[in-house]
Amino acid sequence: MILGITGGTGCGKTTLLTCIAEQGGLILDCDAIYHELLDTDKNLLDAIEARFPGTVENGTLQRKKLGALVFSDSGALLDLNRITHGAVKREVLRRLETQPKLAAIDAIALFEGALAELCDVTVAVTAPEEVRVKRLMARDGISEAYARSRIAAQHSEEWFRQRCGFTLENSGTEKQFHDKCLAFLRQLSIIES
Numbered sequence: 001m002i003l004g005i006t007g008g009t010g011c012g013k014t015t016l017l018t019c020i021a022e023q024g025g026l027i028l029d030c031d032a033i034y035h036e037l038l039d040t041d042k043n044l045l046d047a048i049e050a051r052f053p054g055t056v057e058n059g060t061l062q063r064k065k066l067g068a069l070v071f072s073d074s075g076a077l078l079d080l081n082r083i084t085h086g087a088v089k090r091e092v093l094r095r096l097e098t099q100p101k102l103a104a105i106d107a108i109a110l111f112e113g114a115l116a117e118l119c120d121v122t123v124a125v126t127a128p129e130e131v132r133v134k135r136l137m138a139r140d141g142i143s144e145a146y147a148r149s150r151i152a153a154q155h156s157e158e159w160f161r162q163r164c165g166f167t168l169e170n171s172g173t174e175k176q177f178h179d180k181c182l183a184f185l186r187q188l189s190i191i192e193s
Contacts, residue, residue, distance in 0.1 A: 136150065
């Protein structure tokens with residue numbers, strides 16, 4: 001079974017992923033895969049450099065330069081996403097060639113990156129905005145204003161809910177949400193009752 005897990009930053013996707021990993025599941029963190037590819041996939045860097053000249057120097061992506069270009073131009077951001085989503089999906093498919101019994105694809109762009117079509121089940125992990133703000137401030141050591149701006153830049157909770165087959169609301173303690181995740185995995189028959 002392949003689960004697609006998505007939701008905004010600070011919602012608690014990591015807790016669900018930990019529960020899946022504890023059951024022997026293969027975890028495919030698309031953000032981590034993207035960063036690995038920036039170090040290992042020359043074709044990805046070449047494609048970025050071809051579309052955004054001057055953003056790759058000596059084989060290294062200049063993130064600030066690229067960010068300055070794409071975050072002020074929605075068309076440029078779409079182009080970057082087309083390049084990166086394709087590379088990440090190819091790597092996810094390569095890793096799934098082992099045909100694991102259980103895998104989880106963790107992707108903020110699960111639908112935009114055409115990864116949801118690989119999944120048997122899609123899950124939105126959600127949490128109240130105030131809870132997310134506090135988590136981001138504590139986890140990333142950032143200001144409240146910056147935490148709110150990061151949340152505002154992402155899709156709404158409703159956007160994720162509408163697209164996913166299941167929603168797990170994370171509004172309690174970490175232990176409570178861990179228990180909720182285990183119950184959800186039992187519901188899917190991933191964990192025996």
